[in-house]
Amino acid sequence: MTKRIITVDDAATMRRLVGYTLRGAGHEVLEAEDGEDALRVLSQQSVDLVITDVNMPKMDGIELVRQLRALRDFKTIPILLLTTESDPEKKRQGKQAGATGWITKPFQPDQLIAAVSKVTGS
Amino acid sequence: MNDDMQKQLIQDLVIESLEGLDAFDAGMLALEENSGDAQEHLRLAFRMIHTVKGSSGCLGFETIERVAHAGENLLSLLRDEVVPVDKPVITGLLRCSDALRDMMHRLESGETPDVVRHADLLQLLEGLQRSGKQEARQGYGFFHGAPGIPPKASSMESAPQGWGLFDEAPPAANEISIEASGEDLAVVEEAEIKEAADKSSQAAAGPRASESAIRVEVAQIDRLMNLVGELVLARNQILQLAGEKADASLIGPIQRVNLITTELQANVMKTRMQTVQTVWSKFPRLVRDLSLELGKKVALTMEGQETELDRTVIEAIKDPLTHIVRNSIDHGIEDPASRRIAGKPEMAQLRLRAFHEGGQVVLEIGDDGRGIDPAKILRKAQERGLVSSEEAGRMGDRDIVNLIFLAGLSTAEKVTNVSGRGVGMDVVRSNVEKIGGTVEVSSVVGEGTTIQIRIPLTLAIVPALLIACGSGRFAIPQASLVELVRLDPNNCARRVEWIDQAPVLRLRGKLLALFDLAKFLGFSGHATAEDAFVVVVEADGRKFGLIVDAVLDTEEIVVKPLHRMLKALGAFAGATILGDGQVALILDIAGLARRGGMVGVRKPFEAESMIEKHELESDGSERVRLLMTRVSANRVALPLEEVTRIEEISAGSIERSGPREVLQYRGRIMPLVRISDCLGEARTSGDASDLVRVVVCQLSGTQTGLIIDEIEDIFEESVRVERFGNERCIAGSLVAGGMVADLLDLDRIADFAGLKGRT
Numbered sequence: 001m002t003k004r005i006i007t008v009d010d011a012a013t014m015r016r017l018v019g020y021t022l023r024g025a026g027h028e029v030l031e032a033e034d035g036e037d038a039l040r041v042l043s044q045q046s047v048d049l050v051i052t053d054v055n056m057p058k059m060d061g062i063e064l065v066r067q068l069r070a071l072r073d074f075k076t077i078p079i080l081l082l083t084t085e086s087d088p089e090k091k092r093q094g095k096q097a098g099a100t101g102w103i104t105k106p107f108q109p110d111q112l113i114a115a116v117s118k119v120t121g122s
Numbered sequence: 123m124n125d126d127m128q129k130q131l132i133q134d135l136v137i138e139s140l141e142g143l144d145a146f147d148a149g150m151l152a153l154e155e156n157s158g159d160a161q162e163h164l165r166l167a168f169r170m171i172h173t174v175k176g177s178s179g180c181l182g183f184e185t186i187e188r189v190a191h192a193g194e195n196l197l198s199l200l201r202d203e204v205v206p207v208d209k210p211v212i213t214g215l216l217r218c219s220d221a222l223r224d225m226m227h228r229l230e231s232g233e234t235p236d237v238v239r240h241a242d243l244l245q246l247l248e249g250l251q252r253s254g255k256q257e258a259r260q261g262y263g264f265f266h267g268a269p270g271i272p273p274k275a276s277s278m279e280s281a282p283q284g285w286g287l288f289d290e291a292p293p294a295a296n297e298i299s300i301e302a303s304g305e306d307l308a309v310v311e312e313a314e315i316k317e318a319a320d321k322s323s324q325a326a327a328g329p330r331a332s333e334s335a336i337r338v339e340v341a342q343i344d345r346l347m348n349l350v351g352e353l354v355l356a357r358n359q360i361l362q363l364a365g366e367k368a369d370a371s372l373i374g375p376i377q378r379v380n381l382i383t384t385e386l387q388a389n390v391m392k393t394r395m396q397t398v399q400t401v402w403s404k405f406p407r408l409v410r411d412l413s414l415e416l417g418k419k420v421a422l423t424m425e426g427q428e429t430e431l432d433r434t435v436i437e438a439i440k441d442p443l444t445h446i447v448r449n450s451i452d453h454g455i456e457d458p459a460s461r462r463i464a465g466k467p468e469m470a471q472l473r474l475r476a477f478h479e480g481g482q483v484v485l486e487i488g489d490d491g492r493g494i495d496p497a498k499i500l501r502k503a504q505e506r507g508l509v510s511s512e513e514a515g516r517m518g519d520r521d522i523v524n525l526i527f528l529a530g531l532s533t534a535e536k537v538t539n540v541s542g543r544g545v546g547m548d549v550v551r552s553n554v555e556k557i558g559g560t561v562e563v564s565s566v567v568g569e570g571t572t573i574q575i576r577i578p579l580t581l582a583i584v585p586a587l588l589i590a591c592g593s594g595r596f597a598i599p600q601a602s603l604v605e606l607v608r609l610d611p612n613n614c615a616r617r618v619e620w621i622d623q624a625p626v627l628r629l630r631g632k633l634l635a636l637f638d639l640a641k642f643l644g645f646s647g648h649a650t651a652e653d654a655f656v657v658v659v660e661a662d663g664r665k666f667g668l669i670v671d672a673v674l675d676t677e678e679i680v681v682k683p684l685h686r687m688l689k690a691l692g693a694f695a696g697a698t699i700l701g702d703g704q705v706a707l708i709l710d711i712a713g714l715a716r717r718g719g720m721v722g723v724r725k726p727f728e729a730e731s732m733i734e735k736h737e738l739e740s741d742g743s744e745r746v747r748l749l750m751t752r753v754s755a756n757r758v759a760l761p762l763e764e765v766t767r768i769e770e771i772s773a774g775s776i777e778r779s780g781p782r783e784v785l786q787y788r789g790r791i792m793p794l795v796r797i798s799d800c801l802g803e804a805r806t807s808g809d810a811s812d813l814v815r816v817v818v819c820q821l822s823g824t825q826t827g828l829i830i831d832e833i834e835d836i837f838e839e840s841v842r843v844e845r846f847g848n849e850r851c852i853a854g855s856l857v858a859g860g861m862v863a864d865l866l867d868l869d870r871i872a873d874f875a876g877l878k879g880r881t
Contacts (some may be wrong), residue, residue, distance in 0.1 A: 011133045011173045011177045012138055013135045013177040016130070016131055020131075053172070055167070084176045104178035105180055106180040106187075107180065
């Protein structure tokens, strides 16, 4: 089933790659450059899944998770951290903020698609 | 993944990474200088390199990922204060960013980056990490189980599954929904496919609502600029037609098209503008590396980074500027010991400035180094036979110092590997002149050197002089224009003479080589001796005259690139379409000089160039070109250097703006100053049909028209200015052409006319 997914990353390459992979799997993909940008987009459109980078200017991924979880509409929506670091500290912070899970960069396309289907139930 | 997508992703990666790496470098340098918030610089640098690592990893460029990863590791130790901020660490990180940059460039040109090239660097970075890690053992668990301590362990290996869910994490879909969707699959399939198609086309149309800036390819902007150029030309034709066969109902819309076109042109030009910062951002790094290498201490300051220039101009000045900065550090600035002995602070100052002045951009590179010794330059120039002793005697210090722009004059006592590479200041000058700019140096021994480059704002539209030759019309860029001389077969001073079958003109006591344009272009039946004009032009420091049939007009022309067949001739720089729709070729003056074998006089030998006002006022005498005019009974002289144009207007076209007399001139309002008022003379009365002669020049940066009664002549004289009284507006008296004349003080006239303090 088509899901609407937002990918949040300050690197255009990453947004494009995630977008390309997920659109190829039949999903609709929105893009945002950083946490603030994502909040702006999400105030106008709803999504089924948030995939966010951790290290970003303005508002990083952890803070984005925290702020989204504070909003009524985003209490139960899955949020995945897309991160290069298998750094347990960052993972712990992400978990504490309320993230659903993580995807390691670099990812294999089928891994990403599998993670997305699992978490969105599609 | 298809090829286009792959290409697109790589292009994104390269652009994004190169920008990120520049920011990374800037952060490192700021960190080293201890300016600003160190943690902030580190955060930024960390994010940049992290992004490079992540993106390149995702695209499968493991080598890039590995180098970035090594840098990131070291950087994180720096961030956590495990490794101290010192020169070797910063140098290592800068080298890492160089390596990444290099790999990006390789990627861009289709190569696969290989790691062998950077094995040394990886080792170095590792070594630097190890130096700090010993102390870090217990304090921090950051690296536990993390990828990269041996750099070949990539993050993929350490996380084979690649993703995971946190325990007891809030949402996550449950098994039921998966089963449910499985059951319904067959039913909804068709509808879903349709929906998916709709949505994906929607997504492709505009997935990003919240972006305020977009990336546009430079080539796209160039195409746009080209189209606007075409539009301007079409507009000019319409305007001309409308003037001839005006249909009243069309005038309104045509005027609107006219205005919109002008505005469109201005705005498209604006999109091509880049700040000087684009070039300067490389300099802190360059200065750091060079001063380390040469053991000098240099503080770099930059002013006016936000000054904008057309990107073609930016492109063209990149190398000359870099060369000058290198030169300055290598030759200009002394080592700390010498500076101490000279009583100067050990830390030398290198200052870059950019600002607008009179429709041009001025770039200035100044140092407080040892300066250029004129005696040394002159000796060297004479040794190499570049200057005769007679010429040497006539040259002022300023002229001598400007000899550094001559080919084959390298003044460094020993050639170093920093700047003495056979690429000299002559290349700097020819590069700057290629884009219609000028370069000038001024220096005081022991105090420093300043090099000033003046360049036009844009290359796409240039002011040009239109001339006729044979049956064609040609444009000569104003930048290479020196003066116009009308030939008169009855006046021996204005007649073409022949030396060894080469035409020459006697101009103010000097022989000027002439170039017969008609002959060169293959036009026949053209009389060199009668009723022709000589356009004196200058290129590559060579001055010569072009014989043409008629001088037509000046016009702002839109430069169109030339077909390569014509380009190969080396005679034309481009083409343009004139207001009447006809095509005119733009002459390539430097090319013509080469084709015609013009051995002109090289610029610095003529002491007539670049004479400053204070030099005129001093007691010494200098050779200078003067425009001699008459105002009532006075003979009044102006330095020709200051004069832009001489115009004849009808008295009726003078209008008033407040207390000031003004003239609509080339689409702008130009203030007028009556020299008779400045001199306290009564105005000569006349009626509206009378012709008024106006000398156009720059007063305090404002284009101003000086009204005089008559133009008498141009002299090149060795003048000595003497002051008797203290008349306002007059710098003093001098003898030119055997008669006494008053030299105008343009600065005081600006004051008198209330033009000071305007911009």
